[in-house]
Amino acid sequence: MATYRYPRYPAAPRPADGARHPVVVVGGGMVGLTAALDLAHRGVEVVLLDEDDTVSSGSRAICMAKRSLEIFDRLGLGRRMLEKGVTWNQGEVLFRDRTVYRFDLLPEEGHHYPAFINLQQYYVEDYLVAACRATGRVDLRWQHRVGAIEPRADGPVLAVETPQGGYRLTADWLLACDGARSTVRAALGLDFLGQVFHDRFLIADVVMEAEFPPVRRFWFEPPFHAGGSVLLHRQPDHVWRIDFQLGWDADPDVEKDPDRVRARVAAMLGPDVRFEIEWISVYTFRCRRLERFRHGRILFLGDAAHQVSPFGARGGNAGVQDVDNLGWKLAAVLAGQAPEALLDSYDAERIPANDENILNSTRSTDFITPKSAAARAYRDAVLELAGRYDFARGLVNSGRLSRPALLAGSPLNMQDDAAWPGGLPPGAPAVDAPVREDGQEGWLLTRLSHARVGPGSDGPAPFRLLRFAPPDGVILPDVETVFVTPAAEPGALHDHAGLVARRYAAAPGDAILFRPDQHVAARWHRFDPAAVAAARDRALARARPHAPPARQPSDEKGQHAGTTSEL
Amino acid sequence: MRAGGGLNTWIGHPFVTDTPPVRSLPPVRAQPMSHLDTSARLADPDALFAALVDAHRGLSPDASRRLDARLVLLLANHIGDAGVIAEAIAAARAAGEDP
Numbered sequence: 001m002a003t004y005r006y007p008r009y010p011a012a013p014r015p016a017d018g019a020r021h022p023v024v025v026v027g028g029g030m031v032g033l034t035a036a037l038d039l040a041h042r043g044v045e046v047v048l049l050d051e052d053d054t055v056s057s058g059s060r061a062i063c064m065a066k067r068s069l070e071i072f073d074r075l076g077l078g079r080r081m082l083e084k085g086v087t088w089n090q091g092e093v094l095f096r097d098r099t100v101y102r103f104d105l106l107p108e109e110g111h112h113y114p115a116f117i118n119l120q121q122y123y124v125e126d127y128l129v130a131a132c133r134a135t136g137r138v139d140l141r142w143q144h145r146v147g148a149i150e151p152r153a154d155g156p157v158l159a160v161e162t163p164q165g166g167y168r169l170t171a172d173w174l175l176a177c178d179g180a181r182s183t184v185r186a187a188l189g190l191d192f193l194g195q196v197f198h199d200r201f202l203i204a205d206v207v208m209e210a211e212f213p214p215v216r217r218f219w220f221e222p223p224f225h226a227g228g229s230v231l232l233h234r235q236p237d238h239v240w241r242i243d244f245q246l247g248w249d250a251d252p253d254v255e256k257d258p259d260r261v262r263a264r265v266a267a268m269l270g271p272d273v274r275f276e277i278e279w280i281s282v283y284t285f286r287c288r289r290l291e292r293f294r295h296g297r298i299l300f301l302g303d304a305a306h307q308v309s310p311f312g313a314r315g316g317n318a319g320v321q322d323v324d325n326l327g328w329k330l331a332a333v334l335a336g337q338a339p340e341a342l343l344d345s346y347d348a349e350r351i352p353a354n355d356e357n358i359l360n361s362t363r364s365t366d367f368i369t370p371k372s373a374a375a376r377a378y379r380d381a382v383l384e385l386a387g388r389y390d391f392a393r394g395l396v397n398s399g400r401l402s403r404p405a406l407l408a409g410s411p412l413n414m415q416d417d418a419a420w421p422g423g424l425p426p427g428a429p430a431v432d433a434p435v436r437e438d439g440q441e442g443w444l445l446t447r448l449s450h451a452r453v454g455p456g457s458d459g460p461a462p463f464r465l466l467r468f469a470p471p472d473g474v475i476l477p478d479v480e481t482v483f484v485t486p487a488a489e490p491g492a493l494h495d496h497a498g499l500v501a502r503r504y505a506a507a508p509g510d511a512i513l514f515r516p517d518q519h520v521a522a523r524w525h526r527f528d529p530a531a532v533a534a535a536r537d538r539a540l541a542r543a544r545p546h547a548p549p550a551r552q553p554s555d556e557k558g559q560h561a562g563t564t565s566e567l
Numbered sequence: 568m569r570a571g572g573g574l575n576t577w578i579g580h581p582f583v584t585d586t587p588p589v590r591s592l593p594p595v596r597a598q599p600m601s602h603l604d605t606s607a608r609l610a611d612p613d614a615l616f617a618a619l620v621d622a623h624r625g626l627s628p629d630a631s632r633r634l635d636a637r638l639v640l641l642l643a644n645h646i647g648d649a650g651v652i653a654e655a656i657a658a659a660r661a662a663g664e665d666p
C-alpha cells in the first residue's frame with residue numbers, strides 16, 4: 001500500500017514446552033487483540049498467538065460503529081481512532097441518476113462518539129498492538145501458529161508451530177479468535193453452517209484528492225455501472241473505498257486486472273479526477289454461525305464464531321461487542337467473583353445478538369442481490385417509489401448499519417419492578433450524555449467506564465450505580481456509586497443539559513445499575529442497597545437459578561413490558 | 568428527503584432518545600386484532616377490474632410486474648397492519664394452488 005507501511009513484528013522465540021497459562025487467545029486480528037487488551041485492562045495476564053507477523057493485510061473493515069468506539073474509548077484508544085478516522089453520520093442512496101433517500105444515523109447532539117468513523121482495519125490493529133504492549137500483560141507471540149488442539153476438561157492443550165520448531169502449552173481458558181477459517185473450530189469438528197450468497201463484489205481502494213462530503217453513498221444501477229450497485233466510502237489518507245457489485249458470473253481474475261478496474265473507476269469519477277489504485281480484491285460472502293460459542297473452556301469470538309456480509313458493517317463491530325460481553329465475565333470468573341456458569345450467558349446474550357446481525361445482513365443482501373424476478377420487481381418498485389414517497393424510503397435496504405445488541409431476553413437482567421416512561425430497559429447498552437464534573441466537561445460513558453479510586457470499585461468487573469440524587473455518603477461494598485444532579489454539586493456529575501435524565505427517563509430518586517460492559521443490569525425508582533446487591537448477584541450468575549427473570553403478572557397495562565419488547 | 572425514523576436511524580433505539588421513537592410509541596398493545604376482510608366490498612367491481620387492466624396497457628412484462636409491485640406496496644402501506652397483510656399473502660397464495 002502506498003499510504004500505509006505494514007509493521008513487521010519479530011517472531012517470538014520458542015518457549016519451553018508444557019507451560020500452563022490462565023488465558024490464551026488464538027488469533028491477533030482485530031477481535032483477538034481487543035480481547036487481549038480488554039483482559040489486560042482487567043488485570044489478567046494473556047498469551048496471544050498469531051500465525052502472521054503483521055496487521056490485517058489488504059483492505060477489509062473500515063466502518064467502526066459508535067458502540068465499538070465507546071468500547072475502544074474504555075480501552076484508551078477511542079480518541080486516537082476518532083482523530084485519525086473520518087467521521088460520518090449520514091448516508092445517501094441513489095437509484096440510477098437520482099438521489100432517492102438520505103439518512104442521518106445520529107440526528108442529535110450530546111454524544112462523545114459519532115455513528116461511525118471510517119478507519120482501515122490495519123490502523124485499528126496497529127493501535128491495538130501498541131496498546132497491548134503498553135499494558136505489560138500481553139505476551140504477543142507472532143508467527144506462532146496453532147496446529148492442533150486437544151480439548152480437556154481442565155483446559156485444552158495446544159500444539160503450536162514456530163519458525164524454530166513446535167511446542168505445547170495448556171490454556172485454562174482458550175479464546176478462539178482465529179477468523180473465518182478458524183483452526184480451532186476445525187480441530188473441534190464443529191459445523192459452521194449458513195447461507196452462501198451468489199454474488200461477487202470488487203473492492204477498489206483509490207487514492208485521490210476529492211471533495212465529496214464524508215457521506216456513505218450507495219447507488220443502485222448507476223449509469224456508470226449498468227445493472228449493479230456501487231458503494232463509496234471515504235477513508236483517512238485520501239483513500240476512497242469503492243465497492244462494485246459484479247454478479248456471480250464475473251471472473252475474479254479478469255476483474256482484478258488493474259486496467260479494467262481503472263476503467264470502471266474512471267467511468268464513475270469522470271475524466272477530470274486523477275486517482276491511483278491502492279488495493280484491488282474480489283470477494284464473495286456468507287452469513288453463518290456456530291451453533292454455540294462456548295465449548296467448555298474454549299470460547300469463540302468474532303469471525304471464528306460468526307460471519308456476515310460487509311453491508312451494514314456488522315462483522316468486526318460484532319466481534320468487538322463479543323469481547324465487551326465476554327471480557328468482564330471471564331475476568332470475574334478468574335478472580336473468583338463469579339461461578340463458571342456466568343460464561344454460559346455469553347451464549348445466551350451473544351447468540352441472539354449475532355442472529356440479529358445475520359438477519360439484517362441477509363435481508364440487505366437479498367435487497368442488493370435479488371434472487372428472483374419477483375424479488376427484483378419488488379426491489380425496483382421500492383426504489384421507484386422511494387424518490388416520491390416517504391413510506392417507501394424505509395423499505396430501501398442498502399445495509400442496516402451496525403447497532404449494539406439490546407440483550408433484551410438475557411438471564412442476567414433484573415426485570416423492572418415498576419413502570420418506566422421509556423429510557424433504557426435492562427440489557428440495553430448505556431447511552432452517552434454530556435456531564436460536568438468539578439467544573440470540567442466530560443461524558444457520562446467515560447465516567448461509567450474508567451475506574452475511580454474508591455472502596456471496592458476497582459477490580460476485574462466493576463459495577464456502577466447511577467443515582468439521580470445528591471451525594472448522601474452511602475457507600476456500597478462492591479459497586480461504585482455515581483451521583484447525578486441537575487445542579488452543580490460537589491461529588492456529583494452535573495447533568496447541565498438535562499440529557500442524562502432525559503435519555504434514561506429518570507426522575508429524582510431513581511437508580512440504574514450498570515454491568516462492567518455498561519449494559520443496564522437493573523433500574524429502580526427507589527434506592528435500596530439490598531436490591532442493588534441482588535441485581536449484581538444475578539448479573540454475576542451468582543443468584544441461584546430458581547426462576548427465569550419474572551415477568552410482571554400485575555402488569556396489565558403492559559407499559560414497560562411493551563416498551564421492552566419493542567426495543 | 569431526510570428520513571424521519573425507521574431502520575436507517577437510531578431513532579427508536581436507545582442511542583437516540585431525544586426524538587420520540589417513531590415505531591415504539593405509543594405501545595401498541597391490547598388492540599383488537601383486525602383480520603383480512605374478504606367479504607364483497609366493491610361498489611363497482613367491473614370498473615375496478617378495468618382500472619387495473621388499463622393501468623398495464625402498453626407496458627412490457629417487466630414494467631407490468633413492477634407496476635403491480637408498486638401497487639401492492641402502496642396498498643400495503645395504506646393498510647399498515649402486518650397481520651392483515653400476512654393473511655392477504657396467505658389467501659393469495661392459497662387461491663392460486665390447485666384445489
Ligand SMILES: Cc1cc2nc3c(=O)[nH]c(=O)nc-3n(C[C@H](O)[C@H](O)[C@H](O)COP(=O)(O)OP(=O)(O)OC[C@H]3O[C@@H](n4cnc5c(N)ncnc54)[C@H](O)[C@@H]3O)c2cc1C
Binds near residue numbers: 050179
Ligand atoms: C471487504 C470487507 C469489508 C468489511 N468491512 C467491515 C466494516 O466496515 N466494518 C466491520 O466491522 N467489519 C467489516 N468486515 C468484517 C471484518 O473484517 C471481520 O469481521 C474482522 O476482520 C473479524 O476479525 P477477527 O479478529 O475475528 O478475524 P480476522 O481479522 O480474520 O483475524 C484472525 C487472526 O487469526 C490469525 N490466525 C488464523 N489462524 C491461526 C492459527 N491457526 N494460529 C494462530 N493464528 C491464527 C490470523 O493471522 C489473523 O490475524 C469486512 C470484511 C470484508 C471482507
